[in-house]
Amino acid sequence: MIMKFISLQWKAFFRSGSLGGNMIAKVLTWVFLLYIILITTALGFLSYKLITKDLEVENPLLFVNKHLIYAFAYWIVARYFAQKPPVLNIRALLITPILKTDIVRYALNKSVFSFFNIIALFYLIPFSLLLFKSGDYVPYGLLSWNLAILGLVYITHYLNILINNNNKILYAIAAGLILIKGLEYFKIFDFTIYSESLFYSFYENPLLAILPWIILILVYYRVFAFFKKGLFIDTGLEVKVKEAALQEYIWLNRFGKLSTFLKNDLRLITRSKRAKGTVFGGLFFLFYGFIFMFQEETFGSFMTFFAYMFSSGGFLFMFGAYVPSWDSQYYPLMMCQNIHYNEYLKSKWSLVVLVTAFSTLLASVLYSFQGIEAICAVIAGGIYNIGVNGYLTLWAGAYTKSPVDLNSNKNPFGDKKAFNVKTLLITVPQIILPVLVYFLGSHYFNNFIGCAMVGLIGLLGLTLKNVVFQQIVKTYKSEKYSTINAYKQNS
Numbered sequence: 253m254i255m256k257f258i259s260l261q262w263k264a265f266f267r268s269g270s271l272g273g274n275m276i277a278k279v280l281t282w283v284f285l286l287y288i289i290l291i292t293t294a295l296g297f298l299s300y301k302l303i304t305k306d307l308e309v310e311n312p313l314l315f316v317n318k319h320l321i322y323a324f325a326y327w328i329v330a331r332y333f334a335q336k337p338p339v340l341n342i343r344a345l346l347i348t349p350i351l352k353t354d355i356v357r358y359a360l361n362k363s364v365f366s367f368f369n370i371i372a373l374f375y376l377i378p379f380s381l382l383l384f385k386s387g388d389y390v391p392y393g394l395l396s397w398n399l400a401i402l403g404l405v406y407i408t409h410y411l412n413i414l415i416n417n418n419n420k421i422l423y424a425i426a427a428g429l430i431l432i433k434g435l436e437y438f439k440i441f442d443f444t445i446y447s448e449s450l451f452y453s454f455y456e457n458p459l460l461a462i463l464p465w466i467i468l469i470l471v472y473y474r475v476f477a478f479f480k481k482g483l484f485i486d487t488g489l490e491v492k493v494k495e496a497a498l499q500e501y502i503w504l505n506r507f508g509k510l511s512t513f514l515k516n517d518l519r520l521i522t523r524s525k526r527a528k529g530t531v532f533g534g535l536f537f538l539f540y541g542f543i544f545m546f547q548e549e550t551f552g553s554f555m556t557f558f559a560y561m562f563s564s565g566g567f568l569f570m571f572g573a574y575v576p577s578w579d580s581q582y583y584p585l586m587m588c589q590n591i592h593y594n595e596y597l598k599s600k601w602s603l604v605v606l607v608t609a610f611s612t613l614l615a616s617v618l619y620s621f622q623g624i625e626a627i628c629a630v631i632a633g634g635i636y637n638i639g640v641n642g643y644l645t646l647w648a649g650a651y652t653k654s655p656v657d658l659n660s661n662k663n664p665f666g667d668k669k670a671f672n673v674k675t676l677l678i679t680v681p682q683i684i685l686p687v688l689v690y691f692l693g694s695h696y697f698n699n700f701i702g703c704a705m706v707g708l709i710g711l712l713g714l715t716l717k718n719v720v721f722q723q724i725v726k727t728y729k730s731e732k733y734s735t736i737n738a739y740k741q742n743s
Contacts, residue, residue: 285367289374296378313383313397317451318444320401324408325429327368331412335368356479360472363409372405389455396458401451403464410471414478513599520578526656527578530570537566538611541619541626553699554691560619560626561633561686561706564612568637572604572645573652576728580655580739587736593725597646601721604645605638612637625699629690632703632710636686639710643720644682650727653738685709 303312363369376398383389415425435441454461501518504511521527541559562569575597576583612634619626686706693702713720 288367288371292371292374293378296375297382299375300379300382311388313389313455314448314452316379318448320451321432321444321447324404327405328408328412328415328425331368331408332415335366335409335412352480356476359479360410360413360476364406366409369405369409372402376401392458393455396461397451397455400454400461400464403461403468407464407468407471410468410475413475414471507599507602509595510599510602513596514603517578517599517603527571530574531567534566534570534607534611537569538563538615538618540566541615541630553694554687557629557633557690557694557699557702557706558683558687560615560629561636563615563619564608564630564634565637565641567607567611568604568641568645571607572600572642573649574654574656575600575646575649576735577649577652577654577656583739584736587732593728594721597721597724597728601642601646604642608634608637608642625703628700628703632690632707633686635707635710636713637710639713640686641682643713643724647724647727650724650731650735653735655739 299316300312303309303315307315309315380394380398384391384394432443436443501511501515504514504518507514521531540562541556571578579586612630615630615634616627619630686709689705689709690702693705695702
């Protein structure tokens with residue numbers, strides 16, 4: 253039965269109308285995953301040296317156990333926003349003589365080898381090998397500790413499936429994490445003391461490593477029962493309809509004809525799960541600069557500038573890249589109306605620009621403690637995002653034939669069908685050009701000149717707004733019917 257499911261998905265992949273995009277996405281995904289694996293493996297080796305020599309900790313295993321509670325907390329958050337739950341096209345399978353238990357079991361079991369699960373091994377194994385090499389730890393204790401941690405990783409995996417289908421669980425976990433961190437911050441109660449003893453007990457008493465796996469089995473069958481209960485065409489696949497209050501947004505009337513589209517976009521963001529997930533995901537870009545903040549000697553100042561530029565472009569890249577896919581469910585109907593592409597696209601651009609400007613302001617405040625150079629980099633990157641990347645993102649959207657499911661909060665960070673050769677070529681002036689310009693300016697002059705050169709390109713783009721929009725509108729008109737056909741094919 254497993255081979256039958258694999259065969260069906262294999263055929264679906266190669267018979268897809270977006271096979272080229274799927275192939276490119278697969279290659280890029282594997283390259284990115286290999287990069288993450290190399291970084292994680294290196295981190296496993298380097299963290300031992302950092303803990304024992306730089307931090308002068310006598311018991312590195314005890315030190316890691318103390319911070320594992322937060323590692324798992326952040327892992328749950330990362331899974332919620334980035335990991336897709338196991339899915340199958342069950343609508344066609346439910347009318348075949350295949351047991352529902354087989355369908356659910358395959359959907360859950362195929363996610364066992366998810367990257368979010370196995371990536372932990374690339375840190376645990378190198379770190380454990382160095383612990384064993386030090387001679388201070390017994391091998392069976394390290395083995396039981398690794399098995400227990402791996403079991404906890406899989407518990408977060410199946411909890412993520414429940415969380416994505418029940419927001420109450422997410423709110424409960426978030427409230428608990430905030431409470432724990434708040435009590436620790438105000439020195440009222442340090443939860444890490446007990447979590448340190450809990451995780452270290454898996455090493456001291458190997459029999460306790462069985463407990464996480466027992467809990468994992470219970471969670472697995474809870475998820476299994478949840479999916480099996482909803483595996484019906486009339487109930488499990490029906491769209492839940494709620495009564496919605498109409499928001500007028502009268503204050504947008506000052507924008508004239510653009511106000512109609514702006515109101516629709518605001519309603520989309522406030523009502524749609526996917527749009528909300530994209531907006532919240534964009535907030536994480538504000539903290540992107542912290543990744544390279546203290547690594548300038550390693551990566552160079554141009555990578556730091558790249559991080560600062562991205563910190564203001566979260567909403568731009570995540571929301572703007574899916575124009576007109578946000579309207580895919582009613583796009584064919586829209587094209588039958590008396591709608592001018594120029595007004596439609598300018599409304600999207602205006603929304604992206606306003607949010608990008610606000611993000612630039614927030615990022616400037618957030619990184620102000622880094623000095624005037626950081627503020628200049630953020631502002632220059634924000635101006636470039638508004639004056640250049642705003643246009644390029646809309647232009648790339650014309651070639652994105654990937655519909656958006658407004659009722660799902662998955663894929664807030666993108667979709668593999670959005671990849672094609674044209675969109676990839678557009679990423680060159682989006683990402684590589686500003687970094688290259690900054691590098692040349694900072695290398696031959698100084699960092700301020702590099703920021704100024706990038707900012708001037710953004711200002712030049714703003715002055716060419718009307719000319720650029722004429723070209724973007726032409727592209728959307730030429731891609732109009734292929735876009736409508738792609739949306740119908742995927743509906």
